[in-house]
Amino acid sequence: MLRQIEGSRAVAETVAACRPAVVCAYPISPQTHIVEALDEIVRLGELGTCQFVNVESEFSAMSVAIGASATGARVYTATASQGLLFMVEPLYNASGLGLPIVMTVANRAIGAPINIWNDHSDSMSQRDSGWIQLYAQDNQTASDLHILAFRIAEEVSLPVMVCMDGFVLTHAVERIDLPEQSEVDQFLPPYTPRQLLDPSDPMSIGAMVGPEAFTEVRYLGHAKQVQALELIPDLAEDFVKLFGRRAGGEHDLDGLVTSYQVDDAEIILVALGSVIGTIKDVVDEMRELGTKVGVLGITSFRPFPLDSVRTSVMHAKKVIVVERAFAPGIGGIVSSNVRTALRDTSIKISTAVAGLGGRPVTIKSIRGVVVQAIDDTLPELTFVDLDVELINRELERNRQQRRSGPMAENLLRDVGSR
Amino acid sequence: MSTPLKFYQVGSFAVGNRLIDEADLSVQSSTSRSNSLTSGHRACQGCGEALGARYAIDAAMAATDGKLVAVNATGCLEVFSTPYPETSWRLPWIHSLFGNASAVATGVAAALKAQGKSDIRVVAQGGDGGTVDIGFGPLSGMFERNDDVLYICYDNEAYMNTGVQRSGATPPGARTNTSHAVGEHPGASFTQGKNLPLIAMAHGIPYVATATVADLHDLEAKVKKAMGMRGARYLHILVPCPLGWGSRSEETIKLARLATESGLFPVFEAEYGEITETKKIRRRVRVEEYLKPQKRFAHLFGANGHSEMLSAIQAIADKNVAKFNLWDSEEADTNHG
Numbered sequence: 001m002l003r004q005i006e007g008s009r010a011v012a013e014t015v016a017a018c019r020p021a022v023v024c025a026y027p028i029s030p031q032t033h034i035v036e037a038l039d040e041i042v043r044l045g046e047l048g049t050c051q052f053v054n055v056e057s058e059f060s061a062m063s064v065a066i067g068a069s070a071t072g073a074r075v076y077t078a079t080a081s082q083g084l085l086f087m088v089e090p091l092y093n094a095s096g097l098g099l100p101i102v103m104t105v106a107n108r109a110i111g112a113p114i115n116i117w118n119d120h121s122d123s124m125s126q127r128d129s130g131w132i133q134l135y136a137q138d139n140q141t142a143s144d145l146h147i148l149a150f151r152i153a154e155e156v157s158l159p160v161m162v163c164m165d166g167f168v169l170t171h172a173v174e175r176i177d178l179p180e181q182s183e184v185d186q187f188l189p190p191y192t193p194r195q196l197l198d199p200s201d202p203m204s205i206g207a208m209v210g211p212e213a214f215t216e217v218r219y220l221g222h223a224k225q226v227q228a229l230e231l232i233p234d235l236a237e238d239f240v241k242l243f244g245r246r247a248g249g250e251h252d253l254d255g256l257v258t259s260y261q262v263d264d265a266e267i268i269l270v271a272l273g274s275v276i277g278t279i280k281d282v283v284d285e286m287r288e289l290g291t292k293v294g295v296l297g298i299t300s301f302r303p304f305p306l307d308s309v310r311t312s313v314m315h316a317k318k319v320i321v322v323e324r325a326f327a328p329g330i331g332g333i334v335s336s337n338v339r340t341a342l343r344d345t346s347i348k349i350s351t352a353v354a355g356l357g358g359r360p361v362t363i364k365s366i367r368g369v370v371v372q373a374i375d376d377t378l379p380e381l382t383f384v385d386l387d388v389e390l391i392n393r394e395l396e397r398n399r400q401q402r403r404s405g406p407m408a409e410n411l412l413r414d415v416g417s418r
Numbered sequence: 419m420s421t422p423l424k425f426y427q428v429g430s431f432a433v434g435n436r437l438i439d440e441a442d443l444s445v446q447s448s449t450s451r452s453n454s455l456t457s458g459h460r461a462c463q464g465c466g467e468a469l470g471a472r473y474a475i476d477a478a479m480a481a482t483d484g485k486l487v488a489v490n491a492t493g494c495l496e497v498f499s500t501p502y503p504e505t506s507w508r509l510p511w512i513h514s515l516f517g518n519a520s521a522v523a524t525g526v527a528a529a530l531k532a533q534g535k536s537d538i539r540v541v542a543q544g545g546d547g548g549t550v551d552i553g554f555g556p557l558s559g560m561f562e563r564n565d566d567v568l569y570i571c572y573d574n575e576a577y578m579n580t581g582v583q584r585s586g587a588t589p590p591g592a593r594t595n596t597s598h599a600v601g602e603h604p605g606a607s608f609t610q611g612k613n614l615p616l617i618a619m620a621h622g623i624p625y626v627a628t629a630t631v632a633d634l635h636d637l638e639a640k641v642k643k644a645m646g647m648r649g650a651r652y653l654h655i656l657v658p659c660p661l662g663w664g665s666r667s668e669e670t671i672k673l674a675r676l677a678t679e680s681g682l683f684p685v686f687e688a689e690y691g692e693i694t695e696t697k698k699i700r701r702r703v704r705v706e707e708y709l710k711p712q713k714r715f716a717h718l719f720g721a722n723g724h725s726e727m728l729s730a731i732q733a734i735a736d737k738n739v740a741k742f743n744l745w746d747s748e749e750a751d752t753n754h755g
Contacts, residue, residue, distance in 0.1 A: 021529060021532035021533065022525065022528045022529055022532055024525070024528075049531070049532045049533075049534060050532055051528040051529075051531055051532045053524060053525075053528050053563070054563070055521065055524075055556075055559055056555060056556065056558065056559030056562070057555060057556070057559070059517070059518065059521070059555070059556065060518065060521035060524075060555070060556045060559055063514060063515070063518035063521030063522045063524075063525065063556065064521050064522070064524050064525035064528065065525060066514050066518075066522050066525060067489065067512070067514070067521070067522035067523060067524060067525025067526040067527075067528075067529070068525035068526065068528050068529040068532075069525070069529075070512050070522075070525075070526070071487070071525070071526045071529035071530060071533075072529060072533065073525075073528070073529035073532055073533065075525075075529075089515055089517075089518075090514065090515060090518060093514050093515055097514070196510075197487045197510040197511075197512055197526060198510055199484060199485045199486060199487065199509065199510055199538055201510075202507070202508060202509050202510045202511070203510060203511075204500055204505035204507050204511045204512075204513075205511070205512040205513070206490075206496075206500075206512050206513035206514055207500035207501070207502045207503070207505060207513070208496070208497055208500055208501055208502055208513075209502040210501075210502065212502070213502060213503075
């Protein structure tokens with residue numbers, strides 16, 4: 001059913017169509033509209049006996065999800081940014097216990113300095129948490145990936161994060177083809193747990209495991225991710241048959257990656273999330289001028305589709321990974337994964353860190369990076385649109401005075417005075 | 419307790435007192451008890467927590483006809499009961515983290531409600547560290563939402579699992595490995611403390627009670643009463659720890675009794691924020707009688723002891739006695755007070 005609808009509302013209604021039994025929520029921008037909508041849906045009785053639990057922290061949100069999932073309920077929650085960090089301990093617990101919780105991460109920067117705007121620092125920080133991570137490029141995929149997420153989670157008994165860019169997607173109103181209940185019911189059978197807290201068949205869950213089996217339990221967490229890597233392409237095909245569109249978006253290749261003008265491209269940009277839309281515009285523009293450029297989107301960041309990435313970009317001369325987060329002290333996060341995929345090749349790989357804390361990633365910015373790549377002047381690591389003068393002035397203040405004050409405030413004062 | 423008999427007439431608080439009505443026998447004395455925390459676990463000799471957990475969970479199992487799920491915080495109870503691949507638990511049991519037992523239990527209760535299985539009940543349990551310190555926020559949230567969970571705190575007054583460090587429930591003057599018995603003010607500080615039963619009461623929840631492993635009938639009656647109610651309930655059980663308290667393993671029950679008889683651990687019940695029942699002290703003792711057998715208080719005694727600290731602790735006990743009206747001279751055996 002076509003609707004003109006806010007991304008958050010579309011996700012909420014899609015999640016509702018997945019018939020969760022327990023939804024727990026703690027407010028944090030820019031995720032709030034999703035759980036606000038779900039509260040309304042639950043209160044109106046549209047989800048039967050579904051329980052909506054207002055918790056007192058994200059730590060408890062994930063803990064409630066753990067308890068409910070282990071009791072056989074299909075569980076959903078949503079968070080972002082600091083909230084995701086506040087639930088890190090139960091986050092690892094949920095994946096370690098193998099509980100198929102689905103959670104939306106409305107991607108937002110992490111402080112300090114506090115910043116409510118979009119980048120991928122939050123979910124990228126949890127790339128090793130054992131959760132499956134899917135990244136949405138637009139609101140249609142954000143909505144559809146949730147249906148896929150519940151199915152993947154319950155098939156392999158792992159929790160799944162659906163990452164959608166905060167504000168850029170969550171608060172954007174677009175035309176969305178919302179799924180029919182009957183279609184979702186067909187795609188997503190009722191949840192049958194592998195482990196259950198049930199007095200008629202008592203079991204202990206969460207026992208202490210020492211060196212004798214810890215490696216094996218951890219390995220199984222990896223094996224399930226690998227299993228998901230094989231499963232996602234099949235489920236993506238099932239999804240097309242039922243819904244008539246690809247869950248990963250128009251240019252979805254195999255459920256794991258999306259491919260736009262990649263086949264004959266000499267320069268391939270690799271990215272995740274909504275920035276891919278802008279990059280496609282750059283690709284169209286530069287193709288008209290004769291530059292063979294394309295963009296590979298990564299939908300499934302965990303598990304990381306090494307083969308799909310390698311196969312897709314093997315023929316390229318240069319790869320530019322556009323990242324919305326980075327690892328201080330080394331550089332690109334996604335880049336290091338792409339490098340693993342392209343090991344033993346002579347492809348030149350560069351990292352372009354862009355759009356931190358909500359800074360717009362413009363066509364001009366991306367075009368500039370591609371032009372640098374063509375000219376062989378693109379460094380291995382570059383921060384797009386970085387105000388070097390501003391940084392140099394702060395570094396100079398640091399040199400001149402020991403008590404130079406808080407750096408964020410210094411930069412703001414500097415920006416404001418010019 | 420409804421029985422008019424005073425058990426100490428046979429000289430003990432024995433579990434299987436033959437002189438009382440069969441109906442008044444404890445759950446523990448019944449051969450049909452669920453034995454929820456069964457033998458073979460790795461608790462220390464004389465562990466008060468193992469005893470308290472078995473008493474409480476068996477009583478809860480009896481009260482719910484075995485339809486019970488337990489959520490466990492990280493701590494001694496979790497570690498000694500489930501060394502992989504063994505478990506001592508004979509009921510559905512989950513351990514998640516140190517500070518989230520109450521929230522996990524909320525999730526279990528929410529799922530059961532969504533599934534229409536309201537006959538299955540939920541208990542969350544943890545030590546004092548997991549309850550009054552690291553798990554305090556989620557527990558307060560569980561109280562505030564009035565989630566249908568009985569939370570049981572087994573209070574041994576320090577972080578024993580990590581090797582005896584001070585918690586928010588460690589009593590003033592007590593020696594732990596982060597409140598050493600050295601310096602001008604040896605042992606844990608004389609702060610205002612964190613009385614979780616009173617804090618729980620301030621949430622106005624349906625039921626709050628304290629108990630000790632020294633009074634099995636009282637403990638079982640409170641669990642039974644709690645399981646007869648819905649909403650958030652809190653039971654705080656004092657469980658002496660021979661390792662952390664430096665006490666003899668055969669004196670666990672005795673110390674728990676002395677804790678109440680000295681007035682340092684008031685035993686009471688409260689409903690919706692109001693105290694409804696207080697366990698009167700029959701034989702009041704001075705705090706020294708309770709403190710002296712415990713090595714964690716050894717620095718208070720002797721030639722180089724701290725009589726001023728003993729006086730301060732006695733003042734706390736006296737204040738409790740007055741505040742909770744623990745002393746009823748008509749019911750008293752002898753007046754040591």
